[in-house]
Amino acid sequence: xxxxxxxxxxxxxxxxxxxxxxxxxxxxxxxxxxxxxxxxxxxxxxxxxxxxxxxxxxxxxxxxxxxxxxxxxxxxxxxxxxxxxxxxxxxxxxxxxxxxxxxxxxxxxxxxx
Amino acid sequence: xxxxxxxxxxxxxxxxxxxxxxxxxxxxxxxxxxxxxxxxxxxxxxxxxxxxxxxxxxxxxxxxxxxxxxxxxxxxxxxxxxxxxxxxxxxxxxxxxxxxxxxxxxxxxxxx
Numbered sequence: 001x002x003x004x005x006x007x008x009x010x011x012x013x014x015x016x017x018x019x020x021x022x023x024x025x026x027x028x029x030x031x032x033x034x035x036x037x038x039x040x041x042x043x044x045x046x047x048x049x050x051x052x053x054x055x056x057x058x059x060x061x062x063x064x065x066x067x068x069x070x071x072x073x074x075x076x077x078x079x080x081x082x083x084x085x086x087x088x089x090x091x092x093x094x095x096x097x098x099x100x101x102x103x104x105x106x107x108x109x110x111x112x113x
Numbered sequence: 114x115x116x117x118x119x120x121x122x123x124x125x126x127x128x129x130x131x132x133x134x135x136x137x138x139x140x141x142x143x144x145x146x147x148x149x150x151x152x153x154x155x156x157x158x159x160x161x162x163x164x165x166x167x168x169x170x171x172x173x174x175x176x177x178x179x180x181x182x183x184x185x186x187x188x189x190x191x192x193x194x195x196x197x198x199x200x201x202x203x204x205x206x207x208x209x210x211x212x213x214x215x216x217x218x219x220x221x222x223x224x225x
Contacts, residue, residue, distance in 0.1 A: 097168045098163070102158070103155030
């Protein structure tokens, strides 16, 4: 079983829709939770970063963490064609003096006109 | 504010060869991590360098090695290349070992 599970999609939605992206994880030691956006053949771009259970909002994006259920979500409101990308969830773990990120496989999102 | 930069952008090598990839961290950052991203997969952690020392290592063979220089830039070396080493290699930087990581554009390595 992978430490982080993420539905790879693809997910296709009409412009203006609310998008829900989700990840589950098995390691309760994960401390920080992030969402990255990756356009084709580019590096991941940090979207949201949180460390506690609850919601965090930034513009059209809301990140939700439920540590008791080991479940995180990213909601995108009023989705735009420019949101079409792969969305990666990532979780950090501090061990041995270092900090590594463990990623999901990514969900490919397409927002259509 | 300069972000994370990586060179080269693309690289083609043959099996058995050796390759060196380079990374300069974001301005003000002192920690560099390397990740391998195969097509259709999420990035996999290779190792992290802080204060010129390898602080943590992922599940990669010894063929993968690295170095961090006094100016915080870093190199990733891969020896005895295999076809399966073909991937996007990503460098990420942060401050210390406890903050969020910002990624560069990556180096796409193709092994023939």
